[in-house]
Amino acid sequence: MAADRRAAAAIIMSAIAINERRAELDGAASATLVLLCLLWGLQQVAIKVAMTGFSPVLQGGLRSLGALALLWAWAALRGMRLFERDGTLGLGLLAGLLFAGEFLLVYAGLSYTTVSRSILFLYTAPFLVSVGAHLLLPGERMRGVQAAGLACAFVGVAVAFADGLRLPTNREVIGDLMVLAAAVLWAATTLVIKGSRLVRASSTKVLFYQLAVSGAVMPVASLLMGEAGVTAPGPLALACLAFQIVVVAFASYLAWFWLVARYPAARLSAFTFLTPLFGVLSGALLLGERISVSLAAAMLLVCAGIWLVNRRAPAVGA
Structure with missing residues (x-):
């Protein structure tokens, strides 16, 4: 736990070193982005x-509740007013419900499918x-280049689905569909934020809205689904939960928002193709998951599609 807190602090403190808006990514920003993509790829593991x-x-x-407590403490230390009326409550609750649905499907889907497959469909x-x-x-x-990226990713997803249909059971396909539905909710959350006063x-x-709503909804959903709950977790399971809370849901998101506030969003988004790459590789290296030729091809197609979709538009008159 202490190591996780130190890792979280290191991510945040490395971000605080620069405070001005920049037009180009520097070495520190690029290194932080690669680290964030690695952390997000490891989350499924x-x-x-x-x-x-x-x-x-x-x-x-539990992940959302733990990260919510850390975020609340962080906001209090910085004097942020999270409960000030600004007309965003209803939209915030909607974004939170979509976020809760997304992660409910991700977590439930991972009990059926592999890390390598889930991260391709999520992205x-x-x-x-x-x-x-x-x-x-x-x-x-x-x-046009974004449409090409979309087509590239569609082919990649089709290849991944075809690979799943060749497996001995349909468990992976069930999980794949759940994670794909989670991707739809993730996209809906983003569009609600971008298209409303939440922006x-x-x-x-x-x-805070997203963590608070998901922290309230998911434990109740777990009870309604008849889940076993906490089942004598060992040190490794506890460490993995702490990693999700402290490093991913709290520190990495703060670091990402810090980057978004200081660097061009298009330049930052271009790095996101690394996350499914890291996810597939971590599933294979850490969990021994099988990566077939078809799944590897799907990974490359999806990563290429993400890169194309986020490719910067050429300057006018260039």
Whole structure:
């Protein structure tokens, strides 16, 4: 636990070293981005391992509650007013419900499918955001290269589904569909935030809404689903839950929001293709998951699609 807190502090403190807005990514920002993508890729492994001591959906609820407590303390130390009336409560609750549904499906889906497969389907969300923004948000038109990225990712998902259908049972396909549904909810959450007054709220407050609602909903859902709950977790399961709470849901999100406030969002988003790559590799290296030729091809197609979707538009007159 102490090591996890030190890791979280290191991520935050490394981010605080620079405080001005910059037009280009520097070495520190690039290194932080790669580290964040690695942490997000490892999250699914941590969820899988922690299932040895915690039921999936309950685990997700504990993650949100733990991160909520840390975020609340962080906001109090910085004098942030999380409960000030600004007209975002209803929208915040909606974003929180979508966030809760997303992670309920991710955690439940991982009890059926592998880390390697789940992260490929989860990271279809950037493509769904691009389509939704094109249809719903003014000024967010999809360019030709983004459409090519969408097509590339669609082929990758189709290849991954076909690979799952060749497996001995349909368990993986059930989990794949659950995680794909989670990606839809992730995209919906992003569009709600981008298309409403939540976009003008502080990132800390938006994250607070999401953690608070999911922390309330997921333990109740776990009870209604008849999950076993906490089942004598060992040190490794506890460490994996602590990693999710302290490093991923708290520290990494704060570091990401810090980067978004200081560097161009398009440049930052271009790095997200690394997350499914790290996720697939960590599932294979740490859990011994099988990576077939088809799944490897699907991974490359999805990563290439993410890169194309987030590719920066050429400057006018260039």
